[in-house]
Amino acid sequence: MLRKLREDKSFQGTTLISPTLLFMVGLLVIPLILTLVISFGSRAADGTVIYGFSFHNYVRLFGISTECTGGKTICFDPTYARILSRSLSLAFNTTVLAILMAYPLAYFIARAPSKKRNTFLFLILVPMWTNFVIRVYAWMMLLRTHGVINGVLGWLAGLFGIDFTPFEMLYTQGAVLVGMVYEFLPFMILPLYTSLEKIDLSLYEASADLGASPIRTFLRMTLPLSMPGVVSGTILVFVPVMGTFIVSDLLGGRQIVLIGNLIQNQFLIARDPTFGSAASIILMIMTLIVTYFYTRKFGLSEEIVGI
């Protein structure tokens, strides 16, 4: 055994990887298979799982209902399909907004004198070190009707003698969007910075010397060269937004239900793990499809590791 360990390179590799495989198989592969198996089952009256093979949970998720009014046996119930499309569009909007906000900042840092770059990056990370849940709470304080933003606006209005009715900002779609962008913005900034920082500064000079306008330089040189960062950032933002449920729970109230909320609700409140599992599988498939096509189109770079 010891001798084999000393001489057989392949055996050495297997030995080194085996603890990782133990964890990955035990706590990732097997759980995913179990989730899939359960999603084909149905729920017993006491909330336990009856194993079986039926697609009824998936059918229900995409809007085909068997509990209809008016004597019909089958009808369209858009409740869950709406949740799926709302999650997708929110993840999309968050990602676009994050790119628009992160790009100038990452560009600014990448072209700052190299000594100052670390300080600027450090300043991005500090808000991230408060806890995820606490950051949502901060936005609750800012957005609520008698909160900080309305307070400041009211005070400003008072200065100019204008009548002010506080805005209803909390428990809206916009609140969830802002919260999501705030939570995941650094995941966009860092990979963007990594790829922008790789661009040799002399390229900008060359482009200017050759008479390209700043806009042309950006479109023809900077943007294409920073695509790996955009791709990694998009994956790092899109994927977690799709699955997060506390932001919508706390900033969206009951109105804005995302697929994450649906899954959590099915497991902990509605006690239908089979339907929750089906939603979880669909969530995974949706993110994998998006990631797959996105990386196939643009290629997956090492920026994703750079975090």
Add this chain to the structure above:
Amino acid sequence: MNPHRRSPLVIVSTVLVYFFLYVPVVVLVLFAFNSSKTNVNFEGFITQVGPTEIISGNVLQSPCGAFHWFCELAKNAEVRNATRNTLTIALISTFTSTIIGTLAAIALQRYNFKLKTFSEVSIYIPIVIPEIVMGIGILVLFSQLFTLLNGALNLSGDSQFTLGLGTVIVSHIAFSIPFVALVVRARLHGFDKSIEEASMDLGANELVTFWRVTLPSIMPGVLSGALLAFTLSLDDFVITFFTTGPGASTLPIYVYGLLRRIVTPQVNALSAVWILIILVAVFFTQRLQNRQT
């Protein structure tokens, strides 16, 4: 042309984004000193030091003065318990996942073996699927497994297998390993193999070479992997939420519970302390890393 020159538009948007990032943090910390118990409006600082005196929800006087809510926080047994749990989980999972992840990085970077492709794919999965999918999966696994075991072994009451600290710790180890492995692997990627060869030529065996040459030079990578694992564990809400049980709540879980009920400035005090501790931790890790490189 000065390559460091940036257009005013870039500078303005940069300032705005920094503003966006910091306003919530400043508000959080400021409200930790709020005299208002309901914490909706900022009613001013607590200026008087003396026995606690509260009039219509406003703290006028406290033995800790302006730091009233920090003292209340320190007295809060639930917070102490949650802090202990959070740190226990983070320390054990960081230690374990750093070792396992480093070994994995070495295996993937240096060796060829049968399950290599499978390993690489499985290591990327936690990064490209939403956390809730993994959390739900682990919840399903443990609940089915525990029902089976409790039934088969005829366990009841306290001796039953239940969700708790143990299940949270193993789950944290599982989701941290990939991140450690990726960070260490990136470091190994730029590693000059000739110094290892030199060490072997000078008569050191593989183990001595690893211990005296390879490990010290990948140490900065290992340390940043460990720091990443530690912060991921401290920050984790989703996986903990689905794998924790009674009495094993962590700070994020505790805060989430509070947010659905009544919030006093204690939560803000907690955030302020949290930021301070992490800043100190990062400061020391940075210094340690700078010394290493």
